[in-house]
Amino acid sequence: HSAVDPWPEPEERAAEAALRPSTLEEFEGQPRVSDQLGLVLSAAKHRGTTPDHVLLSGPPGLGKTTLAMIIASEMGVPLHITSGPAIQHPGDLAAILSGLVEGEVLFLDEIHRMSRPAEEMLYLAMEDFRVDVVVGKGPGATAIPIEIPAFTLVGATTRVGLLPSPLRDRFGFTGNLDFYEVDDLQSIVTRSSAMLGVGLDEASAHEIASRSRGTPRIANRLLRRVRDYAQVNNQGRVDLALTRAALELYEVDPLGLDRLDRAVLEAICTKFGGGPVGLSTLAISVAEEAETVQEVAEPFLVRLGFLMRTPRGRVATEAGWRHLGLTPPSSGDN
Numbered sequence: 001h002s003a004v005d006p007w008p009e010p011e012e013r014a015a016e017a018a019l020r021p022s023t024l025e026e027f028e029g030q031p032r033v034s035d036q037l038g039l040v041l042s043a044a045k046h047r048g049t050t051p052d053h054v055l056l057s058g059p060p061g062l063g064k065t066t067l068a069m070i071i072a073s074e075m076g077v078p079l080h081i082t083s084g085p086a087i088q089h090p091g092d093l094a095a096i097l098s099g100l101v102e103g104e105v106l107f108l109d110e111i112h113r114m115s116r117p118a119e120e121m122l123y124l125a126m127e128d129f130r131v132d133v134v135v136g137k138g139p140g141a142t143a144i145p146i147e148i149p150a151f152t153l154v155g156a157t158t159r160v161g162l163l164p165s166p167l168r169d170r171f172g173f174t175g176n177l178d179f180y181e182v183d184d185l186q187s188i189v190t191r192s193s194a195m196l197g198v199g200l201d202e203a204s205a206h207e208i209a210s211r212s213r214g215t216p217r218i219a220n221r222l223l224r225r226v227r228d229y230a231q232v233n234n235q236g237r238v239d240l241a242l243t244r245a246a247l248e249l250y251e252v253d254p255l256g257l258d259r260l261d262r263a264v265l266e267a268i269c270t271k272f273g274g275g276p277v278g279l280s281t282l283a284i285s286v287a288e289e290a291e292t293v294q295e296v297a298e299p300f301l302v303r304l305g306f307l308m309r310t311p312r313g314r315v316a317t318e319a320g321w322r323h324l325g326l327t328p329p330s331s332g333d334n
């Protein structure tokens with residue numbers, strides 16, 4: 001497991017839960033989404049209704065689950081958490097919906113991975129707070145309408161483009177979460193270190209923030225790894241030199257690239273002459289799933305300006321070559 005994988009490791013769920021901000025006030029960064037969502041919630045409180053359905057999009061680890069929890073706690077209602085892959089039959093969804101209490105927030109992670117029939121049931125539920133349960137088979141089948149409590153759906157997806165537009169259109173508010181600025185990540189790391197009782201100086205917090213690929217989940221994880229390293233090697237004391245040594249041990253480079261990122265970039269440059277190379281060929285050459293290359297390594301390499309996606313495939317940029325200490329072919333340096 002890479003230290004900068006944006007998906008949660010199963011054993012870190014509890015550690016993560018302990019660091020979750022519980023109000024919008026404590027939620028760092030993402031000022032646009034935070035302000036707009038605050039308005040949606042205040043308006044709903046004012047009217048005494050449930051807030052509009054909320055769609056949150058963005059890469060893993062940026063705070064979608066956290067925001068769903070904040071919405072429920074700010075509205076003073078319970079939260080039910082489920083995910084697209086868990087809902088394959090419309091019956092699964094009907095059971096969840098009819099079990100909600102009035103006003104409850106339903107968090108549906110990876111909403112783009114729900115089955116088609118379940119998705120169609122969701123349309124009606126979102127619009128009319130009603131589901132049609134089909135009873136019987138063949139010509140004798142009848143749809144029985146069932147009223148469900150008013151609820152707020154918070155859907156999350158890593159890529160909003162994967163959602164069919166009839167589903168997208170049924171959300172009253174869409175928040176697109178973006179990678180965090182280093183300053184915001186530094187505040188998150190500093191807050192987390194106080195909660196964990198780790199004495200962290202500003203330079204170390206900044207160093208962790210800079211290597212966290214714009215992702216709070218990674219920032220909190222690197223902080224925990226640095227803490228462990230300090231406990232074993234330095235009686236718990238953290239300083240910049242120790243932070244760097246720890247992150248080097250975990251193979252996170254100064255820009256936050258890990259082994260896979262470097263492997264991908266290196267493969268493009270050294271095996272495919274800088275590209276273009278197709279995703280599946282590239283994935284095979286680094287012995288990784290195409291999905292992982294596409295969703296984990298690439299967005300970050302693109303963001304750093306090290307890689308470009310072109311219609312003909314992936315291409316390493318001049319900056320990409322240079323980051324690996326290689327000379328780009330067209331640069332005329334040699």
Ligand code: ADP
Pocket residue numbers: 015016017019020021026027028029030059060061062063064065066067188216217220
């Ligand atoms: P997602 O659902 O998008 O994968 P999570 O909501 O589970 O991400 O967040 C991952 C971790 O990062 C959690 O421990 C959470 O506390 C922390 N986190 C995310 N966003 C913020 C933020 N804006 N401020 C503080 N901590 C955050």
